[in-house]
Every structure is written in C-alpha cells, then in structure tokens.
Amino acid sequence: MNDSSQSIRAWRVFGALALAALVSCQSAPITHRPQLMIMDGGTELALGNEVYQDMISQAIVVKDARLNRLIMTVGRRVAAATGRGDMGWEFTLVDKEAPNAYCLPGGKVVINSGILPIAQNEAGLAAVIAHEAGHAIARHGAERGSHARVRDLGLELVNMGLGHTLAEKTKMRLAWGVDFVMSLAFPFSRTHELEADEMGLVYMARAGYDPREALEFWERMVEYGYDEKKTLLEFLSTHPADKTRLRKIRLLIPKVMKEYDKTDKLGMGGQIL
Numbered sequence: 001m002n003d004s005s006q007s008i009r010a011w012r013v014f015g016a017l018a019l020a021a022l023v024s025c026q027s028a029p030i031t032h033r034p035q036l037m038i039m040d041g042g043t044e045l046a047l048g049n050e051v052y053q054d055m056i057s058q059a060i061v062v063k064d065a066r067l068n069r070l071i072m073t074v075g076r077r078v079a080a081a082t083g084r085g086d087m088g089w090e091f092t093l094v095d096k097e098a099p100n101a102y103c104l105p106g107g108k109v110v111i112n113s114g115i116l117p118i119a120q121n122e123a124g125l126a127a128v129i130a131h132e133a134g135h136a137i138a139r140h141g142a143e144r145g146s147h148a149r150v151r152d153l154g155l156e157l158v159n160m161g162l163g164h165t166l167a168e169k170t171k172m173r174l175a176w177g178v179d180f181v182m183s184l185a186f187p188f189s190r191t192h193e194l195e196a197d198e199m200g201l202v203y204m205a206r207a208g209y210d211p212r213e214a215l216e217f218w219e220r221m222v223e224y225g226y227d228e229k230k231t232l233l234e235f236l237s238t239h240p241a242d243k244t245r246l247r248k249i250r251l252l253i254p255k256v257m258k259e260y261d262k263t264d265k266l267g268m269g270g271q272i273l
C-alpha cells in the first residue's frame with residue numbers, strides 16, 4: 001500500500017470513529033446509563049432472529065400445553081409492562097436442564113425448563129423474563145458489538161497512523177493498551193447484569209408481580225449453586241457475584257414497590273410445577 005492510499009484509509013477509519021462518537025448519544029431506559037451504540041437496529045434484529053431460529057431448531061421445544069400457556073401469560077404481561085409492544089415478542093420453553101433463559105434482540109425469549117423449579121411461581125418466572133427483557137430492551141448485545149467495532153477501528157488507526165514509525169513490539173503494546181483501557185472503562189458483564197436486574201424489577205412490578213419475589217428467586221439460585229465457582233473471580237466473571245447482586249436488588253426493592261402498589265397486585269401468582 002502506498003503512502004497516499006494509506007493516509008486515505010487512516011482518515012476513513014478516523015472518520016468512522018468520529019461518527020461513532022457522534023451517534024453514540026444514547027442511553028438505556030430506566031437506568032439512563034449512556035451507551036455507545038453504532039450497531040443499527042436492523043442488523044441487530046436480523047442477528048437476533050437468526051440466533052433465535054438456530055437455538056429453537058437445535059433444542060427440544062416443550063409441548064406441555066399448561067406450561068406453554070403459563071409462559072405465554074407471564075411473558076405477555078411482562079412484555080406489556082415494558083411499554084415495548086412494538087417488539088415482536090415470542091416465548092419458547094425448551095427442554096434443557098441448565099437453569100437459564102435468554103432474550104434475543106426483538107424480544108425473542110427462550111426459557112430452559114431447568115429454571116422452572118427455581119422460579120417456583122409466576123412471579124419468579126416474571127423475574128427471569130423481565131431480567132432477560134431488560135437485556136434486549138437496553139440492547140446490550142448491540143452495545144457489546146459496537147464497542148468491539150470501535151476497538152477494532154482504534155487498533156487499525158494505531159496500526160496505520162504509526163505503522164511506519166513504530167516497531168512491531170511497540171504497536172503490540174499500544175494495541176494491548178487500547179484493549180486494557182476499554183475493559184477498564186466498560187466492564188460490561190457486571191454493568192449489564194445489574195442493569196438488567198434493575199430494569200427487570202421495574203417491569204415485573206409494573207406487570208403486577210411482587211418484586212420481592214425476584215430476591216427470593218435469586219436466593220434460590222444461590223442455593224442451587226449457580227455461579228458458585230465464579231464467586232472468587234468476581235471481578236473477571238461474566239456474572240457479578242451473587243452477594244453483590246442480592247445486595248443491589250435489596251436496595252432497589254423500596255423504589256419498585258411504589259410501581260407495584262399502583263397495580264392490581266398479582267402477588268407471586270400461581271405455582272409453576
């Protein structure tokens with residue numbers, strides 16, 4: 001590559017970064033946390049649909065009519081409470097032992113049957129669905145993708161702009177530096193998990209489910225041993241340690257009880273199993 005085409009490329013990358021900075025003025029609902037977001041909604045939705053179809057085609061979908069009705073009822077109540085009726089909400093229960101659930105962009109929710117005994121009642125299930133809905137509504141996946149793109153562009157700029165003057169070793173160190181600063185400035189998993197908890201509490205309370213049941217649910221998860229191995233690695237783990245999570249949820253309860261008090265109060269709802 002000659003000098004002029006290299007500098008044109010460098011300016012293009014610089015332009016893309018500047019554009020990223022310009023269009024990044026977005027914030028998550030409920031928490032109002034500013035977000036860097038350069039992935040467009042269309043791309044995010046297409047990716048989400050693809051993953052959702054993949055997940056369902058590779059899993060055994062539970063046929064039990066009563067359980068499916070229950071998932072639909074709780075799911076629709078939570079979805080309505082998010083104020084995002086425009087999202088194409090879908091709820092699928094799959095036969096899988098690991099206690100987990102996912103919500104892909106666009107409101108495509110996959111619930112593993114293994115989480116039902118821990119959810120115990122409708123409010124526990126609402127806590128799970130509302131937490132997952134929080135991830136999707138705050139576009140956490142797209143935010144992660146946006147950061148990765150900006151990081152790549154930054155590295156490319158380091159590489160091109162300083163390509164002639166720096167030794168490979170120094171460039172490598174700079175690249176690590178970019179990654180390091182990004183990871184310090186945006187410790188995603190922790191932030192995203194706690195944000196989804198906060199949003200979820202508000203949504204489940206607005207749906208009429210007692211938000212205190214979310215705390216009960218997470219306490220049962222701790223008992224079950226979820227994240228047990230990761231507690232020592234709190235800083236690095238993809239989920240915040242459970243003690244932190246429980247403490248934060250406990251702190252949020254008085255605020256969300258006000259939302260709950262405005263509803264017809266479904267309490268913990270019916271038992272699941």
Ligand SMILES: [Zn+2]
Pocket residue numbers: 131135192193196
């Ligand atoms: Zn989560």
